[in-house]
Amino acid sequence: MWYRISSSTVIWVANREIPINSTSGVLKLTTSGTLNIFRNTSDLTPIWSSNASFSVQNPVAELRENGNFVIREENDDNPVSFFWQSFDHPTDTLFSGMKLGKNFVTGQEWYLSCWKNSDDPAQGEYTYRLDPTGYPHNVIMKGQNLTFQTGAWNGVRFSGRPKSSGNTMYTHKVVINKEEVYYMFEQINSSVSRLMINQSGKGQRWTWLQQAQKWSILYEVPSDNCDNYNICGAYGDCNINNGPVCGCLEKFVPIDVDAWTKGDWGSGCTRKKPLDCQKGDGFRKYSHIKEPDTLSTWIDERINLKECKKSCLRNCSCMAYASLNISKGETGCLQWFGDLKDIREVSEGGADLFIRVAFSDSDREKNKATFIISLSVVGGVCLLGLPLAFCIWKIIKKKSKLKRSKGILQGSPKGILRGSSKEHSNMSQKEDPDLPYFSLTTLLHATNNFANSNKIGQGGFGPVFKGILEDGQQVAVKCLSETSTQGTNEFMNEVKFIAKLQHRNLVRLLGYCTDEENKMLIYEYMPNKSLDWHIFNEFRNKLLDWPKRFHIIDGIARGLLYLHQDSRLRIVHRDLKASNILLDVKMDAKISDFGTARSFRENETTASTNQLAGTFGYMPPEYALDGILSVKSDVFSFGVLALETVCGKRNREFIHSDHLQHLSGHAWRLHREGRTLELVHQNISQESDYALEMIRTIHIALLCVQQSREERPDMATVVLMLGSNGELPMPSQPGFFTEGNIVGSDADDNTLLEGR
Template sequence: MGAPFLFFFLFLLRAASASNDTVTPTQPLKDGGVLVSPTGKFALGFFSPGRSANRYLGIWFHQVPQQTVVWVANRDNPIAAGDSGILSIDSTGNLVLHERRDGTKFPIWSTNVSAKLGSSSSRFAQLLDSGNWVLFSENSTVALWQSVDYPTNTLLPGAKLGLDRKSGLDRFLSSWRSEDDPGTGDFSFRVNPRGSPQVFHYRGETPYTRSFPWPWGTYADIFDVSFINNEDEVYFTITVTEDSLLFWEVLDSSGILREKIWRTGYDDWKEYWATPTQKCDSYGRCGANGLCDPSNFNTFECSCLPGYEPKSPTSWRLFDGSGGCVRKSSESETPDGFCGVGEGFVRVQKVKVPDSTRAVWVGKKSGSELSCEDECRKNCSCSAYAEMESAGGNVKGCLLWFGELVDTVYFPVTFQDLYVRVDAAEFANYQGGSNDSFELKLKLSILLPSIGSVLLVVIVLGFCWLRRWRNRTAKKRRIRDLFHPNHGSNHFTDSVVTEEMEGGSVYPELPFFSLNAIRAATDNFSPANKLGRGGFGSVYKGRLPNGQEVAVKRLSENSRQGLEQFRNEVLLIAKLQHRNLVKLYGCCIEEEEQMLIYEYLPNRSLDLFLFDRKGGTLLDWMRRFNIIVRIARGILYLHQDSRFRIIHRDLKTSNILLDAELNPKISDFGMAMILEANQVQWQTTSIGGTYGYMSPEYAVFGKFSEKSDVFSFGVILLEMITGEKISRIYQDEENSNLITHVWMKWKEDRALEIVDPSMEEGSYDTQEVLRCIQIGLLCVEENVEDRPNMLTTVLMLSSAMPLPLPKQPSFASTGCSIIPKVTGGSCSLNDVTLTGLVTR
């Protein structure tokens, strides 16, 4: 009698808790009711997405203020507006969703599980803390059906994404149609088990992006990511290592796969990672047998693998690599491939190896030796191989490719090398497979024909230009003089300027305004429209005939500094497009006037808000953090994602403009310089920038790099937190500046004392502020090597990744300490940009 009574007691207990997380045959869920998982992480109920009035049954994060739906039952069969839904367990033991219309119930979704597995009356469905919704039988712990086997657009931690080889169940993500419609969209994210398995991102049936092929290792950061491949199943899974962290991987309606995190205190999700975000993320960007290098911002990102040449050289000269590459003609080539004497393999280092859908995996047997090169040589059709090993070394073997090599990408952080088969003549050229020789020959094979063609075009166009424009007005002569490659500025290499000017790529994209039009827009440069003045000249507010408000930067007649800035900005900023960079609409060069026409930003510069008592109160912590993150993303774009690799050199709060919603935009690219793709650092004898924001290696020795901008960003970050200028002197701390002041407070575990008093205590997340202070101190490290790059800085700001401890700063950046001693120059604390300071 004891066992049946206990079973009956447990059944009653479960029935009593049904209203919390469970649906039973006697306890349905109606529209308006909500199930909540045991610890409150997830909720299940009916919802209407976005502006839609339709009703759907779904699961969402219960703890996040902004409703974030992770699963939808009836995504392609909504309940119409005005009708209502009811979820129940029917007589067959299945979960069934009915739509009640005019008093009649119509089934619109069901789990469709066999009724043979247990009695229907003993079944129940429970929402778990993992976000999984499971249908159980009372006398079994085995799931009869579970929602994680049928994901929509979201992968939750612990859920599998991939194929069950025995049952044929394929778990994959598919995007929503839009934010208002969770119906199946155009994009999907799924495991492709063919060849050596990979995770593919599709648009329709066309590959969009691709992961590394198996074997993957398990790697741990904030998340544990692993890829399992065995006889029973092949799948990808993520687990979160921090209990306090919520994780969400979602394939959005635009086709972007995003990983986001949320923890207590956040007001929104923080994006941790996304793809595709750059050109080389696109599948097959450089065609068959091509190699895509995402770091090639100054040149074409595509080159050919060793032994190959562009299929269409003309297309490649036009920066179109989609046609890919073909084998160079060779005497040793046979219909079956290459099996000649003296052939070999050229190593291409650190790549995402090609699409392995048609590759063959040869595994290493226990206790035996395996030569991947020998395995490839056995077959004349084998075009390349890679030695593959998972993290921990538990899977070792070779991937052999036959035929075309598609979607090979330089990936510096990877350990994988690709060995490409070439004939004897080509192998001799590469001196035994040297990767350096390979890179040099690839660049020369593309650049030399391109340079020859460009020079020919330049000569012809130059001749025509001289004939046509010999008698042009002073206005056109002024344009020529201002932008000639030998103008004297060292802000750009001659090759870049020649490309921009003689290639004619600036002017067609940048409109020229007449002087009369600008005079009319600014009411003849009325003092009432004057927004400010700098070393270059004045800025005026204007309104174009179409109603567009603009800011007009008018170059001072006697400003050499402004002339250089003008040239730099026209050549550079016209090419930049980012939400956090100020937009250049055009320019005016007429009579004795040179003017730049920008978008008008009503809230002017950040320093006017930050260092003003009244303005500072408008910048609560949420707004400040938003500004910090957006500035960082703008700098990251300059360093990594724009066409050129750009160092701003004059980042400061007065060069950060704010739009109507207080979103920041980086401005003033007059001091910006371009680094070549393989260039880490540049040295100049003419220092341009603002003391206090200048890194020590630049201010003293004229050396600058991406890390110089990181230093400037760190100063801005500390100013945003403290509300104090970098130029402030703390007399009570032996004339320390802001950086050393913050460091002393940090060292004494009193860092929160530096927070701007205009932000009331309790109005900000103290842990987030402390994290930002630590990031700021890391960015202003004296040693260049110790500073993070901007990609790492953005990740540190937008995720919970562990932070290293900062070191004591020894560089006083007030502008009145180390600089005058080295240069013998004078000192100023007015934040005016300086140029032309010659270092030793």
């Protein structure tokens, strides 16, 4: 069975264990209502049968519009009255209206199982199912081993999944009653979505793009290393933004410190202070986390969160509690017993989990200490008198104003903030009335005074800090530092361009700040950092399979196409490189850093410049040597970036024992010799199902890095080539084929050079 819109997308196979490799197969419906499949018309032994234990007087086999293949009574118009249905026998794909779960009355279980390989639909080693043990949650199993779990269902979503942002394609739900438990999603309007388990053990959500006539992946799980089941052990806390990713929850320490320091986190963590249930324990709140495995849990839908706490506190075996359903406020009670396993931090969404700790480490004790200190302070103020308190307030206010005027505030790192005058600040607000303005006070509060613990990056512009606004939205605050190689022009250039650009593959600018001497840009927060953080790290590079890499390459291409052709301004980025590609929670590529971008008039195709902006290794020869700029400059950079993404090595740092070419030269040499796949990173070179797509992607990248800019395709052609299987022209010699044509650094910081 397949979609009419995509005949190559098989979603259900009846005889998956005994496939027929020709068109001779025969499907028959018997007079009693049994479906049989035969190898051919002369073979009377069925290789597959529906094995129906019923008898139908006038049976009809019907493929319904929702994809359900059913056997029903011919004159029965009941839309759910079927004697047999394919929905009860899923293969590797779940689509709208299908169940994932178990019927406790009949023993029927609905689960997905992957194909053995791309050519063999027989059941593979991975399954995707709803586990009804404890409190229901979806899991991925490799044989009998758990590899991923979604976290508990909270009435809105599974706690391990990010908060949905305006999903209009489908709704989903979990139904739990005495007879059955199941997960189901339903499509909205005319959208087409499917959930599947592939041969690599990835659960993938796909949607059909009608205009592009292709499938697009919305997300997949496991999506990163923290999704691997219980990677940090009991009470371990996995944070993909940390290195290493595993740490212990606050108030917990590693059980085996020596193993922990060597990257072996399986032993997990334990409480700093032991529990003492008889004398009294307490609870500590942990927010934005994926709830632990619910294998040993207990629920009560009737009580609220306050009563849930009391119930858990009375039971010395209860280790944690949380709200059962957040769709109706914080209602219901979910309690955990035994060690808490498979906890991770979730960038957006997650759950509030209250874990049992010693009373002195609990929130109650913390609140008690805060109350005592506050009471003492208030009492002291009263004794000293209101006049003295007023004087102290005036002094503090005066000092705060003085520090702000210098651009260095208490608690913020010295020397990171530098900006234009207050006059320039007022001018900026008038020039960009549609772009939200953030006060410095708001950003100080969001970033905890630009604490070093919130620093998430450093570029040519300056440091970048993670912040959380009052409404809970996570942001990235990019500060212009005193040591920056860029200045006011680049700052205003970024505001000017990116504020007017809206595309799913461009990073979104939320606002800016030019408060007195400080200049900052506020962006949407990207939890998976930048592309270079993944592909140029030996460990993290191994976590990127080919579908993720291709998805990233395709996203960059689509973002550039928008800049070059579809945006209101025709933009040449000029500094496209791995560190300027950010990745969101779904690993969607987002082009960032428009400080050196250049706009072109509608009829303008090239320009000359006396000041080069960009990074060596990504610059095309005509730009690096002669200052000639065009949209083909970005095409060249894209080609280099695509090659780096495929093999996980930097273009200019690439070294080969047999020759002196850069990465692009080495790729061209391999391609001419018919050894293209040798360029692919060894961790994904074994993914044979994607071999042709890998070769084609490298071929397209080589077309983009050709010496002559006239021979390079434009981005519209690149996007078309990536999404089709048509014949490709042979690439000619790439730019800078011989090592040593140009001297420079391929560092992450922008390289601004004086022209020749």
